[in-house]
Amino acid sequence: MAEHVIKMPDVGEGVAEAELVEWHVKVGDPVREDDIIAAVMTDKATVEIPSPVEGTISWLGAEIGDTVAVGSALIRIETAGNAAPAEGKPEPAAAEPRAEEAKPATAAAGQPDETPPPASPKPAAPKPAPAEPAKKTAAAAQGMTGAPRPEGEQPLASPAVRLRAKEAGVDLRQVAGTGPAGRISHDDLDAFIARGSTPVATTLRPNTAIEEVKVVGLRRKIAEKMQIAKARIPHITYVEEVDVTALEELRTKLNAAKRPEQAKLTLLPFLARAMVKALAEQPQINALYDDEAGIVHRHGGVHIGIAAQTPGGLVVPVLRHAEARDLWDCAAEINRLAEAARSGTATREELSGSTITITSLGAMGGVATTPVINHPEVAIVGVNKMLVRPMWDGTGFVPRKMMNLSSSFDHRVVDGWDAAVFVQRLKTLLETPALIFVEG
Amino acid sequence: MKEISCKLLVIGAGPGGYVCAIRAGQLGLDTVIVEMGKPGGTCLNVGCIPSKALIHAADEFFKVREIAQGHDPLGISLTAPAIDMAKTVAWKDGIVGRLNTGVAGLLKRARVKSIEGRARFRDGKTVEVETETGTQVIRAETIVIATGSVPVELPSLPFGDKVISSTGALALKTVPANLAVVGGGYIGLELGTAFAKLGAKVTVVEALPRILPLYDSDLVKPVAKRLAELGVTVLTEAKAKGLSPQGDALLVETEGGQTQAIAADHVLVTVGRRPATEGWGLKEIDLDMSGPFIRIDEQCRTSMRGVYAIGDVTGEPMLAHRAMAQGEMVAEIVAGHRRSWDKRAIPAVCFTDPEVVWVGLSPDEARQTGAEVKIGQFPFSANGRAMTLQGEAGFVRVVARADNHLVLGIQAVGSGVSELSAAFALAVEMGARLEDIAGTIHAHPTQSEGFQEAALKALGHALHA
Numbered sequence: 052m053a054e055h056v057i058k059m060p061d062v063g064e065g066v067a068e069a070e071l072v073e074w075h076v077k078v079g080d081p082v083r084e085d086d087i088i089a090a091v092m093t094d095k096a097t098v099e100i101p102s103p104v105e106g107t108i109s110w111l112g113a114e115i116g117d118t119v120a121v122g123s124a125l126i127r128i129e130t131a132g133n134a135a136p137a138e139g140k141p142e143p144a145a146a147e148p149r150a151e152e153a154k155p156a157t158a159a160a161g162q163p164d165e166t167p168p169p170a171s172p173k174p175a176a177p178k179p180a181p182a183e184p185a186k187k188t189a190a191a192a193q194g195m196t197g198a199p200r201p202e203g204e205q206p207l208a209s210p211a212v213r214l215r216a217k218e219a220g221v222d223l224r225q226v227a228g229t230g231p232a233g234r235i236s237h238d239d240l241d242a243f244i245a246r247g248s249t250p251v252a253t254t255l256r257p258n259t260a261i262e263e264v265k266v267v268g269l270r271r272k273i274a275e276k277m278q279i280a281k282a283r284i285p286h287i288t289y290v291e292e293v294d295v296t297a298l299e300e301l302r303t304k305l306n307a308a309k310r311p312e313q314a315k316l317t318l319l320p321f322l323a324r325a326m327v328k329a330l331a332e333q334p335q336i337n338a339l340y341d342d343e344a345g346i347v348h349r350h351g352g353v354h355i356g357i358a359a360q361t362p363g364g365l366v367v368p369v370l371r372h373a374e375a376r377d378l379w380d381c382a383a384e385i386n387r388l389a390e391a392a393r394s395g396t397a398t399r400e401e402l403s404g405s406t407i408t409i410t411s412l413g414a415m416g417g418v419a420t421t422p423v424i425n426h427p428e429v430a431i432v433g434v435n436k437m438l439v440r441p442m443w444d445g446t447g448f449v450p451r452k453m454m455n456l457s458s459s460f461d462h463r464v465v466d467g468w469d470a471a472v473f474v475q476r477l478k479t480l481l482e483t484p485a486l487i488f489v490e491g
Numbered sequence: 492m493k494e495i496s497c498k499l500l501v502i503g504a505g506p507g508g509y510v511c512a513i514r515a516g517q518l519g520l521d522t523v524i525v526e527m528g529k530p531g532g533t534c535l536n537v538g539c540i541p542s543k544a545l546i547h548a549a550d551e552f553f554k555v556r557e558i559a560q561g562h563d564p565l566g567i568s569l570t571a572p573a574i575d576m577a578k579t580v581a582w583k584d585g586i587v588g589r590l591n592t593g594v595a596g597l598l599k600r601a602r603v604k605s606i607e608g609r610a611r612f613r614d615g616k617t618v619e620v621e622t623e624t625g626t627q628v629i630r631a632e633t634i635v636i637a638t639g640s641v642p643v644e645l646p647s648l649p650f651g652d653k654v655i656s657s658t659g660a661l662a663l664k665t666v667p668a669n670l671a672v673v674g675g676g677y678i679g680l681e682l683g684t685a686f687a688k689l690g691a692k693v694t695v696v697e698a699l700p701r702i703l704p705l706y707d708s709d710l711v712k713p714v715a716k717r718l719a720e721l722g723v724t725v726l727t728e729a730k731a732k733g734l735s736p737q738g739d740a741l742l743v744e745t746e747g748g749q750t751q752a753i754a755a756d757h758v759l760v761t762v763g764r765r766p767a768t769e770g771w772g773l774k775e776i777d778l779d780m781s782g783p784f785i786r787i788d789e790q791c792r793t794s795m796r797g798v799y800a801i802g803d804v805t806g807e808p809m810l811a812h813r814a815m816a817q818g819e820m821v822a823e824i825v826a827g828h829r830r831s832w833d834k835r836a837i838p839a840v841c842f843t844d845p846e847v848v849w850v851g852l853s854p855d856e857a858r859q860t861g862a863e864v865k866i867g868q869f870p871f872s873a874n875g876r877a878m879t880l881q882g883e884a885g886f887v888r889v890v891a892r893a894d895n896h897l898v899l900g901i902q903a904v905g906s907g908v909s910e911l912s913a914a915f916a917l918a919v920e921m922g923a924r925l926e927d928i929a930g931t932i933h934a935h936p937t938q939s940e941g942f943q944e945a946a947l948k949a950l951g952h953a954l955h956a
Contacts, residue, residue, distance in 0.1 A: 218829055
């Protein structure tokens with residue numbers, strides 16, 4: 052038998068480490084050449100690692116969520132041949148192959164509640180549904196966490212908990228235990244008492260299950276970015292309403308008249324073009340603020356990040372050089388990027404380099420939002436839901452298509468006045484769309 | 492006739508009664524306790540304490556006797572020792588006396604009024620006490636019956652000079668040359684072993700197929716082996732028929748129906764204890780019974796309002812610590828606290844050689860609940876401390892549910908394991924899992940490591956076995 056070592060590949064320019072987000076195999080699994088073994092993730096992209104050889108997985112060098120340096124050993128595969136240099140022994144303790152560990156405890160869901168016997172006057176004891184991190188194999192974890200407590204069995208609680216329950220007049224059989232083996236803790240009792248009277252309806256029972264979900268991969272990236280943005284940037288959010296009746300008329304007409312190869316126009320390309328125009332007058336808003344160096348990098352090119360919800364989470368593909376694209380080009384590029392983001396094929400380059408961001412919840416858009424700036428940018432424009440609202444035109448109410456823009460700015464480098472000027476300029480451009488297209 | 496009234500009256504100052512009274516006093520209840528003998532009850536006067544004193548004396552004597560006989564691997568030598576039983580008994584009585592005084596002092600400090608005399612119910616709220624100075628009538632809002640238990644007498648062997656109960660055995664002034672013990676339960680074996688070590692030729696007569704019939708055979712084996720080493724003859728499936736006409740032997744009908752005469756200077760009858768339900772007016776208050784015992788609920792309430800019962804008079808297990816826990820609980824209930832019996836385990840200890848500890852469910856009992864069980868058993872022969880104490884016999888056994896590793900029971904047999912009962916009971920009472928015990932650092936080198944190892948063994952990875 053020989054051993055083949057797969058190292059963390061160089062997954063992108065300037066990337067020194069990547070996060071392991073998925074194992075497709077576990078120790079002992081046979082693999083064939085080109086079988087996908089793992090997925091790793093850099094700042095932006097997920098890269099799948101295939102097996103270059105046929106053999107049996109003998110060692111996994113990381114757990115899901117671990118950050119692995121490029122070039123360090125990731126997987127060992129035992130192959131039938133006798134070539135392949137094996138380098139070093141796996142480190143014993145740190146490299147325990149425990150692929151199952153990261154699976155969140157599913158015991159809560161896996162334990163169907165027993166229906167209480169219909170004749171029973173007492174509500175059945177709620178099942179203990181503890182959710183300790185699954186430290187065992189799945190099968191063992193099942194038994195560990197949720198052994199149902201048969202009717203009449205004494206509740207599992209320490210004498211101190213039992214005493215407190217007695218003094219509070221609580222029947223411990225009705226208290227769900229979240230501890231090991233369903234043990235009722237002081238916290239469980241506190242929670243039960245805090246909820247007030249004991250449940251009467253047999254169909255309603257407290258679900259005290261706690262599922263532990265490890266924050267890994269894209270979710271962790273988002274979490275880190277949001278934390279940086281909110282911790283460092285003093286946000287100022289400005290909400291203004293925009294009458295898009297004229298814009299919508301124009302958009303409908305353009306879509307009706309468009310050539311087949313042209314992309315269908317949404318509101319976004321209009322907004323992108325309007326931003327290009329407004330930013331030309333206020334270059335301090337199309338900028339990246341390097342707060343450690345104390346330098347604002349004002350960009351000539353307008354690279355608009357467009358926040359997109361994907362099955363994996365929030366990603367921000369970038370419409371590069373919007374200033375050099377016309378309306379149709381913007382529309383086509385936005386559509387292409389959205390599709391790439393959704394299918395997970397967007398490249399690292401397509402997901403980085405923005406200088407300002409648009410965020411839209413589309414039909415869910417709400418009345419107003421408080422967008423979080425895409426650090427180190429200094430501004431983000433949030434698009435809210437378009438609605439027909441009655442507007443006063445001086446003599447009467449008229450139905451107008453109204454849409455709010457909720458925009459946030461980094462107040463360290465953009466003052467409220469400038470922010471308002473920028474948004475008012477956008478409003479003017481969008482309300483009289485011809486202005487977007489007027490040169491000069 | 493003098494009359495007093497109080498909030499709480501406790502009848503019997505054994506471990507159940509005096510604890511109840513002390514706790515009630517602490518809680519500010521106006522409490523009276525009546526005892527016809529000395530405070531401390533069976534436990535302190537003629538049970539746990541004096542028997543352990545005698546066992547200790549016997550152990551010490553036996554140790555030096557063994558050394559004198561050249562049986563000592565430690566390299567110690569001695570000339571033949573002797574024991575003055577009268578002095579031994581006096582020492583034992585000194586301990587008992589100190590504890591009597593101690594209990595009386597505790598009662599006094601808790602402002603409990605103690606009355607010496609025999610109590611008798613007049614009705615459910617009134618008790619008459621015959622004292623040295625006349626009859627005292629006590630009216631009480633609440634009465635606790637804690638009258639305890641007495642040794643069972645066999646009709647064929649009425650107690651007297653020759654035939655003695657455990658009480659008589661603890662007062663013997665000389666070591667009998669031949670002692671027959673009728674009943675191979677824990678009391679008979681504890682005392683029988685002690686007298687064997689003091690030099691008596693002891694024969695144990697047990698009607699059932701084996702000694703300590705309440706324990707499983709694994710636990711009993713080391714005890715049976717030790718009895719044989721000590722020269723104790725054990726006759727099982729044997730019935731004591733009575734004394735020989737000359738009065739110098741016990742007649743025993745053995746398995747085959749033959750009658751055998753066992754030479755005996757004394758016959759110690761330890762065939763159990765029965766609740767003390769006579770002589771204090773049970774008939775007057777007509778309580779519901781549960782077999783020979785007073786029936787109680789989970790708050791120790793009897794069928795009569797305001798009348799509680801605790802301890803041996805309420806049933807098995809007849810153990811001092813059960814009575815104490817009941818007594819404490821009842822005092823708190825009477826003081827208005829919400830309490831009910833919710834103990835998970837009442838540890839039982841057998842001070843034989845080696846000692847036996849029993850907490851919770853045995854493997855068989857655990858299986859009878861329908862649960863899949865895991866069992867971990869760790870022998871003291873693999874325990875360093877046990878080796879250094881020359882006590883390698885026995886083991887610790889942990890019984891747990893297989894599905895969630897909840898510890899259901901812990902048993903042990905071995906030298907000095909009685910002190911491990913604390914850890915065992917705590918584990919069961921706290922709802923420990925095997926991992927909790929395995930994950931607790933147990934001091935090295937101690938016998939308690941056997942406990943941790945047994946848990947590890949049940950988990951499949953004992954380190955030292």
